Amino acid sequence: MSSETIERPVESAPARWVRCAGCGAVLYARRISRELGVCPECGHHHRLTADERIRGLLDEGSVVELDHDPADGDPLGFTDTVAYPARRAAARAKTGLREAVVCVRGRVEGRPVVLAVMDFRFLGGSLSGAVGELITRAGEEALRRREPFVIVSASGGARMQEGPLSLMQMAKTSELIGRLDAAGVLVVSIVTDPTFGGVAASYATLADVIIAEPGARLGFAGPRVIEQTIRRPLPAGFQTAEFLLSRGLIDAVHPRAELRARLASLLAVTAAAGESTVDGLTDTLPGTARRGSDGGRELGAGVRAVEADGVVRDPGALPEVDPWIAVRGARDIARPTAADYLGRICSEFVELRGDRLGKDCPAVLGGIGLFDGAPVMVIGIRKGHTAAELGAADFGMASPAGYRKAARLMRLAAKLDIPVITLIDTPGAAPGLEAEENGQAYAISDSIRLMAGLPVPTVAVITGEGGSGGALALATADRVLMFAGAVYSVISAEGCAAILFGDASLAPDAARALRVDARQLLELGIVDGVIPEPDGGTQSDHDAAARALRAALTGALRELRALDKETLTRRRHTCFRSFAAD
Structure with a gap:
């Protein structure tokens, strides 16, 4: 330890007592050595x-x-x-x-x-x-x-x-x-x-x-x-x-x-x-007849459809629901969000913070975790379950710094050649003066472009609300799944009603017109599959919801890991290129 931070005599006469540079306390030298140079009185790191x-x-x-x-x-x-x-x-x-x-x-x-x-x-x-x-x-x-x-x-x-x-x-x-x-x-x-x-x-x-x-x-x-x-x-x-x-x-x-x-x-x-291997890659899970009218995501003829992941891919297998009821359910404060799922689906998780440009958005939670023994980059929206938690996380509305943090983590995933999982539950990107001054639109567009071209497998799951471009910035993925009680929309029902119907109270009518519920989104080809929820919704049983999520992710990643980088990016391009209003 440096003589600039701890007083000690010359090497020929080892110190028995030293003075802490942080608090001035006189400490027994062997004690502070046992503490790795950290003062036990004030915590100063010498x-x-x-x-x-x-x-x-x-x-x-x-x-x-x-x-x-x-x-x-x-x-x-x-x-x-x-x-x-x-x-x-x-x-x-x-x-x-x-x-x-x-x-x-x-x-x-x-x-x-x-x-x-x-x-x-x-x-x-x-x-x-x-x-x-x-x-x-x-x-x-x-x-x-x-x-x-x-x-x-x-x-x-x-x-x-x-x-x-x-x-x-x-x-x-x-x-x-x-x-x-x-x-x-x-x-x-x-x-x-x-x-x-x-x-x-x-x-x-x-x-x-x-x-x-x-x-x-x-x-x-x-x-x-x-x-x-x-x-x-x-x-x-x-x-x-x-x-x-x-x-x-x-x-x-x-x-x-x-x-x-x-x-x-x-x-x-x-x-x-570099160590993990995925067993059973030849038993790939189904990927047919999904987003895009040209079948750009097909795995090819003769692939056996294995439904072990529990994901529903047939819209007819889902019950019809009132979209407005779905919107209200998706906003239930008790629904699990990214922080709740992480501890249940990853055996280890190392959180990474900051956009490296001067801010750390509390609404975006990300880091590297072990999923089924293999590394993944998980990026999710943090919300919370109390008023204080919601406020601390900006109600799940990501700032430009949040999208730039997500982009930094996506680039790291590409460098390390590991898949990206995103867990999305946001009413939309953060609005307001500061967000606009810091380039909200640029941050969202950059995230969309980056994710669309990532050379690693990407799986996005809408766990609650999927609000507008704020959600899409984390959902431009190889596989887009959603929970049965989640919603995904270009705008909030209230916003649509206020703008187009001239009356925000007509939000239920707007929700029905926007077709925001899982069944209709699957029918439109916007999502690849729907994850069933436990009775009472994911809010009723976080553990059961996490098990369903884990099964769905396991299936998607097993399939996607079998594809080379060129095939991944080409199919992603074909999928999003195919969307039209017909």
Whole structure:
């Protein structure tokens, strides 16, 4: 742990007592060591050395240091109060490190990773030519092995003593992340305090998943520079992990004691992508006579129709219902929504948050889960069952940030080659001044376009309300299913009645005219199948509803996983191309 955060004497006389940099408490050194450098009094996370980080994250006995030894450089012949080579030599003598990053291979609960860990003690963890080279070589090792690449950052930024050559390391490492993206290799960033400048503006924020320790600061410009520029004090908590999480810039904040377990869960759900196999792919489930008049979704002649998934595909098998009664039932506050289903259909789930542009929409819940032992990206609408929960989730109305978060997760699913499941229950996209100022229409259209072209299987399920383009943004899928008590419409019945009938009280008539219920939507070819509900609707038995949903998803994914990427996208195109008003 750094002498900047915990007081300790020289190495020849190990400290028995240390002072917490957070609260000032004097603590027994062995106690704070047992707590992984976290103050037991105030929770302040003190800095760790690279070696301490590696021991805390990787399985004992699994660590293999990567044999990389880049050449030293002094491209500018730089001298401030001390010549750069002398300053670097002093850092080596003090820390015992070759450079400000240590790169190793190892395992996290048995899962292989390549790990690059920065050490702030070495010239403030600054990004030099050697550091950039070491990180790039470690990333190339991950690329060669097709193993996840995990970066633990702690840096003040680019190393000034190397001038523009240090700046070029930002480009080199960013290009590396692009190559890992193209190859489908997971990249995880663990942000520790502090992470600023060129490191923050390159590999630390380009990862697929960004996790931070409590209180860790991340930003391009440091707080002193910002305050000097704007000439006013910064808000409390500015640039901290918690601040960043609330603004959709990172995925999670986890205490140090939980980091290893959280990383293990993430590696488990993503590693399963390359390990899982789907049995019985030849016994594909039916896909005939569905959306589109040209049969673009047919599986071909001779495919055996297996109804084990319990999905109804014959409109005549569904009872006729009053569409207005269906609308009111679909809005029942007790109906399960995405958060209720996730714990019942996924054995593991790692939530991912934020649009990476400054916001995190509470109405959109998404992340990677294990479904029948295989990874899936699940994106759903969060609603809630009480007035407080509904308000916190913006009543299930996604903002532009929500659709951009969904788009980010869809792109990650495409990179990792895993299916996308969407669970939809929304009255529509969020209206209002802020939504329009932030490009609601653009966010929805981009999500529709992206989903229509995804090279992975996609299954959308309307679990309650399917409101307008806000629902379609998550429903441009290979298979669109809906629960029997759900509805799907171009506009709310009240909105249609007010606009076209001139009287919002005529909503029941509008609902009938719009044909929003499951039976009529199946007859129109808008959905591929209908999932029956337990007696009393899904609101009466969440467990039974989840079992029905699981069976339907299992069937759809078994079928779709058997198709290659070109066939998936071609059939999706043919389906949506075929819709007409005849």
